[in-house]
Amino acid sequence: MADDKQSSPSGVPAASVGADSSQHSSVSRPVLSSHAQPPHHGTLVPQVGSTLTQPFALKLDRHNFSVWKTMVSAIVRGHHLDGYLTGTKVKPAEFLSSDIAGGDNVVNPEFETWIIHDQLLLGWLYGSMTESIATEVMSCDTSAALWTALETLFGAHSRSKMDEVRTKIQTVRKGGLTMSEYLRQKRQWADVLTLAGEPYPEKQLVANVLSGLDMEYISIVVLIEARPTTSWQELQDILLSFDSKMERLSAISGSQKAPGAACALAATTAITANMATTRPVTNGRNNSQYYSGNGNGNRGTSSTF
Structure with missing residues (x-):
């Protein structure tokens, strides 16, 4: 009897593992959270991809917001969660109306779904920053609030940096650089402006x-x-x-x-x-x-x- 109750390393009883060995691939798939289960009242929470269970390789710091934002936005859109960043995915009411719930305070299943996705995304975003950046926006309690705070934080910094990059394009000379290095440097600065949404005119770059x-x-x-x-x-x-x-x-x-x-x-x-x-x-x-x-x-x- 003791042997029958031994658990596998994953915490699943050994007997159960053996019974489900034919479905091992479905058992081993990573999930976001043990709480990401379908709530009551028959509402199914859409499964979020396993990408968001892992820290993002590129950590946000003072110098890479444009690149970080571009890459993070692509990943979030790929998981159909961009509405949580932009605020277009509005948080539903926490409780059902009294008419629907029969006078009782019943939690709205759509609210539960929204909270699960928003908070998992919020945690992933915080985990994708350096500690110094995270501490400056730590008071945000939703993904949309965090996204807005980051854009505000880097807005003034980006504008001042863009002016600096334009000055470099216009004033830095070839000097002792090789021609390929000189051209690459100018092109990279122009690409920084493009990523920031302020492309540098090609004629002016030439x-x-x-x-x-x-x-x-x-x-x-x-x-x-x-x-x-x-x-x-x-x-x-x-x-x-x-x-x-x-x-x-x-x-x-x-x-x-x-x-x-x-x-x-x-x-x-x-x-x-x-x-x-x-x-x-x-x-x-x-x-x-x-x-x-x-x-x-x-x-x-x-x-x-």
């Missing part, structure tokens, strides 16, 4: 990149600025190609220093000739095409670097 280049790039800068338009992808390919040509010319000349004006001029001449003579490639591949001005403001021939 102009800021060119204004941050040193004098050795003046020849290619003049060539790019003479073009009617230059996309970000086009700008990357032109500058990286120019930089590569200057490095090769510098290596041929035996110089260990940065390429001089002669190398820069030769590299520009090579790129200009390539832009002026190479015909469009129509091989079905996703090649980037670039256009040189023909002197009257119209686009000329196209080429691929």
Whole structure:
């Protein structure tokens, strides 16, 4: 008899485990809470996915609210719980009306369902923050209140940070960075603004990149600025190609220093000739095409670097 009552590690009697071994997969599925059971009166609480039973890998801190918010919002929408964040899923009355309940104070089953989902989501959100952030919004008792508090907390911080990022895009120069590092840095700052809902105009980003280049790039800068338009992808390919040509010319000349004006001029001449003579490639591949001005403001021939 004692053996019959032995329990498995999960706390389920061994006899029961054996009887249900054919349904092991359903038994082992993670659930949100032992309280997430269908309440009385026949109302079934929708099962929330097991993602919210685990801490979120990215912890909210002072510097990653935009990324954290984007990722958390996607997960919450995937579980159909976004109404609890936005407040559109209104909390039902706690008790049924006297007419329905026959004069007794009967708990509204929809209220029980709402509380289960809202509080589990609230706990998951708190568990997805660093301790310093959580303590600043600890007084919130619903998911919607917490979401609003976070947006308020990071609102002023985000606005000041966005101004700082814009200043960096406009003023930081290439200096000792490689061309690929310089372009990547500018692009990342622009992406930060996009994530914050304030995308940086591509035309302005291109102009800021060119204004941050040193004098050795003046020849290619003049060539790019003479073009009617230059996309970000086009700008990357032109500058990286120019930089590569200057490095090769510098290596041929035996110089260990940065390429001089002669190398820069030769590299520009090579790129200009390539832009002026190479015909469009129509091989079905996703090649980037670039256009040189023909002197009257119209686009000329196209080429691929």
